[in-house]
Amino acid sequence: MTSPRKHLVKDFNHFITCYVCKGYLIKPTTVTECLHTFCKSCIVQHFEDSNDCPKCGIQVHETNPREMLRLDNTLEEIIFKLVPGLREKEQQQEIEFWRSRKWKENGEEDGPRSKRSRLDDDDDDDNDGGGDGDYHRSDPQIAISLDCLRNSSLVGENIVKGLMKKFIRCSTRVTVGTIKKFLSLKLKLPSSYELDVLCNGEIMGKDHTMEFIFMTRWRLRGETAYPMVLEYRPRIDFG
Known part of the structure; x- marks a missing residue:
């Protein structure tokens, strides 16, 4: 009797990587018009210059495509379970990012974000x-x-x-x-x-x-x- 085949993380990469940055989806965010999912930061940055989905090209919204975005918390938890150490790595990167910036005392200064x-x-x-x-x-x-x-x-x-x-x-x-x-x-x-x-x-x-x-x-x-x-x-x- 043959044993069931063990799946590797790379077998699922097509479903858990971002089309824009090619990395694992961080804060997976779905475009409700076409159901394509990207990293939240990637898709929002894309929508600063375009109203179209970066993957399929359909127009998401005439004026404010960000209204058509929804976070997928379930997918995020699945990704963190599939990829060992990803959650901890992202948390550490966020800490290092904030420590490398000097914010104003009242914290209102704008700046790049992770x-x-x-x-x-x-x-x-x-x-x-x-x-x-x-x-x-x-x-x-x-x-x-x-x-x-x-x-x-x-x-x-x-x-x-x-x-x-x-x-x-x-x-x-x-x-x-x-x-x-x-x-x-x-x-x-x-x-x-x-x-x-x-x-x-x-x-x-x-x-x-x-x-x-x-x-x-x-x-x-x-x-x-x-x-x-x-x-x-x-x-x-x-x-």
């Missing part, structure tokens, strides 16, 4: 309910404590209060920008009101993901690592 960190502001839109409605519940989760940083000398201190329920559980892909929107909603702040979010006393940029902050800014590990504590306060204008 595959996994690029365009997380698009994830904000998904978390606002404009995506497929799953709100990244299938993503790896992280526990966070949102603490109000009180300082009587800060302007606006009277309307920025502590949350009744300060502990939340969310996707590791959630960005600081989304956390700010959540706080503004819960605290019923004016739409023009700005907050700073800090970790270990350092102001976090709006594009920082919870995963990135945990890996590079949160100092605790082991049993004391959770929940990760983020502090918020009225934005201080250093200008």
Whole structure:
């Protein structure tokens, strides 16, 4: 009796590699018009210059093709299981990328981003309910404590209060920008009101993901690592 044939990763490369960069799909993102899938950073960068699918050439959208993109979290998990060490490699590359850049203190300076960190502001839109409605519940989760940083000398201190329920559980892909929107909603702040979010006393940029902050800014590990504590306060204008 013949034993079943063992499949190698290369047997599946046609299904798990990006047509644009030829590497393994990172944050696989599918074009809903033709169902072709690319790395998120690759397809979004392509759409900056073209409205057509890079693989089949059909017009995805007349004005804003990025509206026709959907993340495929299931495919991403399959790829990470098929390719040993890929998840850890991507996480390490993201950490090294951010460490090699010097961001402004308030984190608002724009700059180049790695595959996994690029365009997380698009994830904000998904978390606002404009995506497929799953709100990244299938993503790896992280526990966070949102603490109000009180300082009587800060302007606006009277309307920025502590949350009744300060502990939340969310996707590791959630960005600081989304956390700010959540706080503004819960605290019923004016739409023009700005907050700073800090970790270990350092102001976090709006594009920082919870995963990135945990890996590079949160100092605790082991049993004391959770929940990760983020502090918020009225934005201080250093200008």
